[in-house]
Ligand SMILES: Nc1ncnc2c1ncn2[C@@H]1O[C@H](COP(=O)(O)OP(=O)(O)OP(=O)(O)O)[C@@H](O)[C@H]1O
């Protein structure tokens with residue numbers, strides 16, 4: 328995959344330099360900023376994982392939060408009941424969410440379009456209700472994990488996970504035959520099948536892989552926050568935010584979800600600091616989405632291109648009917 | 655041995671008999687035409703061969719091996735490729751990517767004694783053959799209609815098929831483009847002499863120009879078989895076609 332010559336390319340150098348800068352972050356910024364950076368890393372990972380399914384494959388899921396929640400609860404339970412070390416619990420919850428997603432994917436991936444969106448949403452809601460009534464999960468009381476107060480540790484965990492998801496997206500979805508197969512499913516499933524692609528298998532793999540990443544990140548989140556309950560890790564807002572971040576940044580691209588996650592998370596934290604807990608965030612979120620879908624269907628990533636075109640062109644675009652989006 | 659043999663094929667859509675008691679034999683390396691009025695069941699026949707539908711009754715054999723019950727992707731890997739009446743390109747992907755996806759399984763999973771192809775070379779060859787080389791990095795959806803039709807054939811050929819099914823390849827083309835397509839398909843046959851082609855067509859000009867042998871379908875059945883000249887003067891066929899023009 329990577330050859331020596333490629334390592335000296337400007338974009339590879341920039342990438343490595345930014346990694347180094349990001350590694351030094353804990354020693355140059357305040358712990359408040361570091362916690363925000365940790366959150367950004369987490370959401371970058373989540374948005375990128377959703378993008379594998381929704382962006383590259385075109386299966387818009389509103390249930391991706393369920394994988395996050397399942398991963399969080401499994402990590403929590405493994406640490407509390409079996410007293411497993413964090414990283415062992417994390418790996419096991421990754422494996423379990425993967426298998427779990429294979430099972431859920433089997434019926435839901437037969438649906439497509441809005442039916443798939445509704446199916447996955449219903450499934451996630453079912454998980455939340457289940458966790459609410461089960462005794463082992465603590466029901467509405469939630470679950471406490473062994474406390475670990477080390478901001479640097481969690482920053483590096485989330486950073487590592489985001490990087491892992493990013494590299495997976497880059498190597499497996501952007502630059503491989505597998506990625507092309509996944510995009511073929513998005514563009515024309517029937518045609519893909521008649522060209523020899525086992526679309527059922529491909530869809531299951533992508534669904535399971537993207538769920539696994541969300542599950543692992545959920546597990547890390549649980550340990551970071553140390554207290555989880557059904558609404559905090561299985562609420563509908565988690566999946567919604569992943570969807571919105573990706574749409575905002577640019578669906579089906581590598582950097583779109585990264586940019587979307589940064590913008591939305593920072594905006595969210597800013598509003599939280601400025602106005603405290605309020606529903607204004609949700610209203611602004613909704614508004615932002617309407618604007619992006621109407622005027623910038625390819626997301627913030629396409630902004631430079633839009634600016635580059637003539638004023639007249641941009642003006643015309645403003646008043647022309649919206650282009651198709653993949654929802 | 656026949657390359658493709660279909661025996662007593664029947665397919666129902668609910669109460670509608672789209673295909674009934676259909677028999678076809680296609681010899682290797684032939685260009686075989688299937689003609690017939692709208693709704694005769696031609697596309698359904700292709701959908702049955704390629705595993706998109708499963709026949710209610712009957713047998714479909716490729717080189718003596720049954721295709722019935724196999725998945726579309728398995729049938730493709732056995733050497734059947736097709737195009738669609740209503741284009742089904744990967745619109746947001748480039749011309750090259752479209753063809754590349756067709757190639758992914760060419761060198762795998764089929765008989766052991768197949769030679770391994772030089773895939774990048776093969777892409778260049780297909781681009782040139784179909785006159786797509788100048789637009790190779792454009793998105794398929796941005797090509798003009800005629801080129802999209804050609805790209806679909808190129809993508810199907812990229813799977814290195816034994817049997818190529820073309821569903822109304824000239825649909826929506828003007829007479830000049832149709833003649834161009836006739837030459838193109840002849841050239842394809844020239845460069846890939848081992849391929850067998852079955853094509854569905856309304857336009858007699860294309861059928862006359864290409865096919866050695868035709869079957870005429872009407873209401874899910876084959877009402878006549880033979881070389882083109884014979885079939886054209888067959889009273890049953892004339893009646894079926896005139897009947898159609900009276901209605902529509
Ligand atoms: N998926 C389906 N469900 C129900 N009926 C169908 C389906 N597909 C085709 N049919 C019906 O089966 C019959 C044959 O259709 P088919 O598309 O095979 O015809 P065709 O010969 O390809 O016609 P055309 O020349 O218009 O393409 C028609 O009456 C059609 O309405």
Ligand SMILES: [Mg+2]
Pocket residue numbers: 696697698739
């Ligand atoms: Mg048809």
